[in-house]
Structures are given as C-alpha cells and as structure tokens.
Amino acid sequence: MPVPLAPYPTPPAPFAPPTPNAGAQSQLVCSGCRNLLMYPAGAPSVCCAVCSTVTTVPAPGTEMAQLVCGGCHTLLMYIRGATSVQCSCCHTVNLAMEGNQVAHVNCGNCRRLLRYQYGASSVKCAVCSFVTSVGASPGTDQKPSN
Numbered sequence: 231m232p233v234p235l236a237p238y239p240t241p242p243a244p245f246a247p248p249t250p251n252a253g254a255q256s257q258l259v260c261s262g263c264r265n266l267l268m269y270p271a272g273a274p275s276v277c278c279a280v281c282s283t284v285t286t287v288p289a290p291g292t293e294m295a296q297l298v299c300g301g302c303h304t305l306l307m308y309i310r311g312a313t314s315v316q317c318s319c320c321h322t323v324n325l326a327m328e329g330n331q332v333a334h335v336n337c338g339n340c341r342r343l344l345r346y347q348y349g350a351s352s353v354k355c356a357v358c359s360f361v362t363s364v365g366a367s368p369g370t371d372q373k374p375s376n
Contacts, residue, residue: 254270254271255268255269255270255271256268256269256270256271256287257269258276258285258287258288258307259285259307260276260278260280260281260283260285261283261285261318262278262281262282262283262285262318263278263280263281263283264304264318264319265278265280265281267285269287273287274286274287275287288309292309292310293309293310293311294307294308294309294310295307295308295309295310295312295326296308297315297324297326299317299319299320299322299324300322300324300356301317301320301321301322301324302317302319302320302322304317304319304320306324308326310328312326313325313326314326325347327347332345332346332347332348333345333346333347333348333350333364334346335353335362335364336362337355337357337358337360337362338360338362338363339355339358339360339362340355340357340358340360342355342357342358344362346364350364351363351364352364
C-alpha cells in the first residue's frame, strides 16, 4: 500500500517590523478607585472596569507630576503647574508646589525631614505635631530645592 505524501510546509511570512504607535498603549490612574488603567493611545477618556468611573485622558505632551496626599498618604498624579490637588480618596486639598518653591528642615523633635513652602517661618511635623521654627538653626536647609 502506498504511503501518502505530506505537502511541503508553507514558508513563514516575511518579518514586518511593527509600525510606530500601532497598538500603543498608555496608562493613567482611575479618578474613582485609583487603579492603574491601560488604554489605547489617542483615546479621549477611559471607563474603569472596576468602578465604572470615566477618567479624562490628559492631552498628548502634558507634563504630569506626583505628590503624596497629606490626609491619607495616597500617591496622586496631577498636571504639572496646578496649584492644588484634591484627593479623590479622602477629599483633602493638597498644595502642589514646584521644586523651586519648597525647602527642607529636620523636625526639631523626631528629626524627620520635613518639606515646607519656601519663605515660611515655621513648619508642623505631620508625625509628631512638633512645630519647628525655620531660621538659621544648624542642620536646616534654607535654600529652595531643585
């Protein structure tokens, strides 16, 4: 009995490098539940699959910045240049300061590094509530940080 012959395998398709931005994805934080959302590049808004909140996508080229909420310590993202940011978790309004508007000093009680608005006369520690005077005391950083 003759054995049937298998056809020759088809040659593989030639390699085609992916085109730029084809299927590109970006990510942002949901304004409702704070989950990280991935979305196709160019989308104007994203609907969260967890909480159904629609989050607007910032315009391309928009510079983003981050800060930690003073109320609940959640990492917040915001558009650079904003003067304040309201936390969607605890609703605390946080002052958004650029690097050249802040200075640092160690707490006079617990020695934690504190960040405060440049030019302030004192700063209250969020951990131990001690009020540290900002002056020419040793160990302080009186210059704005960059």
